[in-house]
Amino acid sequence: METIIAGKHITVNEEGYLTDVHQWDEKVGEAIAADANITLTPRHWEVIKYLQKENADQVALTIRRIGKSNVVDIKEFYQLFPLAPLKTATKIAGIPKPAGCI
Amino acid sequence: MKNLVILGAGTAGTMMANHLHAQLKQPEWQINIIDEREEHHYQPGYLFLPFDIYSPEQIIKKIEDFIPKEVKLIKEKIDVILPKENKIKLANGDELPYDLLIIATGAKIAPEETEGMQGTEWQKSVFDFYSFEGALALRNKLRDWQGGKLVVHITEMPIKCPVAPLEFAFLADSFFSDKHMRDKVEITYVTPLSGPFTKPKCTEALAYLLHEKNINIECDFAIERIDNETKTMVGYDGRTIPFDLLVTVPTNKGDGLIERSGMGDDLNYVPTHKATLQSRDYANIFVIGDASNIPASKAGSVAHFAAEILTENVLLYVNGEPLKETFDGHANCFIETGHGKALLIDFNYTHEPVKGTFPFARIGPLSLLKESKMNHVGKLAFRWIYWNVLLKGTHIPFVSATMSESGKIYN
Numbered sequence: 001m002e003t004i005i006a007g008k009h010i011t012v013n014e015e016g017y018l019t020d021v022h023q024w025d026e027k028v029g030e031a032i033a034a035d036a037n038i039t040l041t042p043r044h045w046e047v048i049k050y051l052q053k054e055n056a057d058q059v060a061l062t063i064r065r066i067g068k069s070n071v072v073d074i075k076e077f078y079q080l081f082p083l084a085p086l087k088t089a090t091k092i093a094g095i096p097k098p099a100g101c102i
Numbered sequence: 103m104k105n106l107v108i109l110g111a112g113t114a115g116t117m118m119a120n121h122l123h124a125q126l127k128q129p130e131w132q133i134n135i136i137d138e139r140e141e142h143h144y145q146p147g148y149l150f151l152p153f154d155i156y157s158p159e160q161i162i163k164k165i166e167d168f169i170p171k172e173v174k175l176i177k178e179k180i181d182v183i184l185p186k187e188n189k190i191k192l193a194n195g196d197e198l199p200y201d202l203l204i205i206a207t208g209a210k211i212a213p214e215e216t217e218g219m220q221g222t223e224w225q226k227s228v229f230d231f232y233s234f235e236g237a238l239a240l241r242n243k244l245r246d247w248q249g250g251k252l253v254v255h256i257t258e259m260p261i262k263c264p265v266a267p268l269e270f271a272f273l274a275d276s277f278f279s280d281k282h283m284r285d286k287v288e289i290t291y292v293t294p295l296s297g298p299f300t301k302p303k304c305t306e307a308l309a310y311l312l313h314e315k316n317i318n319i320e321c322d323f324a325i326e327r328i329d330n331e332t333k334t335m336v337g338y339d340g341r342t343i344p345f346d347l348l349v350t351v352p353t354n355k356g357d358g359l360i361e362r363s364g365m366g367d368d369l370n371y372v373p374t375h376k377a378t379l380q381s382r383d384y385a386n387i388f389v390i391g392d393a394s395n396i397p398a399s400k401a402g403s404v405a406h407f408a409a410e411i412l413t414e415n416v417l418l419y420v421n422g423e424p425l426k427e428t429f430d431g432h433a434n435c436f437i438e439t440g441h442g443k444a445l446l447i448d449f450n451y452t453h454e455p456v457k458g459t460f461p462f463a464r465i466g467p468l469s470l471l472k473e474s475k476m477n478h479v480g481k482l483a484f485r486w487i488y489w490n491v492l493l494k495g496t497h498i499p500f501v502s503a504t505m506s507e508s509g510k511i512y513n
């Protein structure tokens with residue numbers, strides 16, 4: 001479905017995840033973060049850029065893997081993106097929600 | 103004479119030995135396969151062993167019974183791969199040069215990755231069923247377990263056979279019902295993902311299953327540690343999940359050999375081109391099965407389909423021709439739902455599992471994404487197919503290596 005985020009026409013799925021990573025820009029990321037009551041700091045951006053790179057390399061994202069990334073430890077990951085950090089951070093980063101096979 | 107070396111004589115390695123023995127010119131090429139083990143295990147059987155549905159004898163055979171006589175089987179531990187020198191070094195000091203290498207060393211559990219998992223409760227109230235020893239110990243535990251809180255848990259993705267933990271929960275429901283003690287067992291399914299099903303069509307078609315079987319769900323659970331004293335799992339978000347019996351799928355990792363050789367990612371999987379199955383770093387190395395980092399399910403069916411395509415690409419490579427980018431991540435999996443029924447799913451990198459019939463449009467006889475007794479019969483028949491057809495690299499009639507959209511309902 002199509003929606004407007006940060007003044008741009010963006011295609012998202014039922015859960016609000018971008019379906020086309022190319023429609024993402026930093027303003028879009030900020031708007032999705034604001035929706036989740038998160039103000040993005042430089043630390044948030046470091047994590048977001050890392051997630052986007054991993055996604056581009058087709059790496060399956062997991063919490064513990066992110067914890068071992070040397071970018072952020074798991075404790076801080078939970079502080080930056082409270083409750084369900086991986087779900088929230090991937091949504092802000094404009095990449096798909098980590099999924100299983102079914 | 104040129105040397106082709108296959109590392110690992112599990113599902114993928116054995117299939118490649120058979121395919122290449124039939125297709126690669128010999129004696130111009132000598133095919134070697136290295137594996138230190140004596141036994142070949144039918145790993146899908148580990149799901150049934152804890153419930154006394156299969157016996158150990160039904161899921162274990164000798165490796166050498168499935169390797170063609172002209173293929174040289176070397177039963178020795180592999181020390182390291184030296185990819186820049188095109189050599190394999192064995193633990194006994196021998197060196198084996200190769201012209202073409204196929205890595206099929208698989209994936210295995212790494213419970214040591216989680217604090218407390220191998221603590222005092224390991225194999226007392228904390229079990230895995232992804233190893234033969236674990237599945238057998240769990241069988242002995244379940245034979246006289248009196249009931250309580252049963253927690254079925256996935257530590258982190260990716261894991262081999264991603265649906266197996268869900269099948270375990272379904273079979274447990276069935277098992278305890280048959281023993282007339284279902285009311286004494288509380289089953290909880292704990293996953294690091296956002297739900298038991300994460301693909302839209304599956305969620306729509308299968309959400310009823312857990313409700314119907316009275317299985318509780320805890321989603322988005324990232325485990326920090328297991329507290330052995332209180333028998334609880336502690337999550338990074340502070341959640342605690344108590345258990346009387348924990349059946350966990352520990353972190354899965356590629357073989358230690360990959361780490362020793364400096365060829366893996368942080369989970370020891372080898373970076374691999376997902377459509378050609380060629381190593382990303384070395385042109386004369388190919389990777390098949392669970393050992394690779396391709397974004398397909400880690401499953402025997404994926405290795406089976408990949409083997410047909412890899413065989414083509416190996417032949418192209420030795421003839422100096424360009425490789426075909428044809429592997430589509432095709433997977434075909436039966437999912438046991440208990441009480442004599444099963445589901446079947448058929449999907450690839452780009453197409454999620456949907457409803458329909460398989461392998462023939464409208465006719466079936468198997469139904470996709472829908473419980474049926476016929477699918478359960480298919481799952482049990484698969485053990486015979488595995489030993490007698492699949493490992494020998496024989497093409498399964500009517501089932502193509504790449505996924506067919508025929509018979510599937512996408513809208």
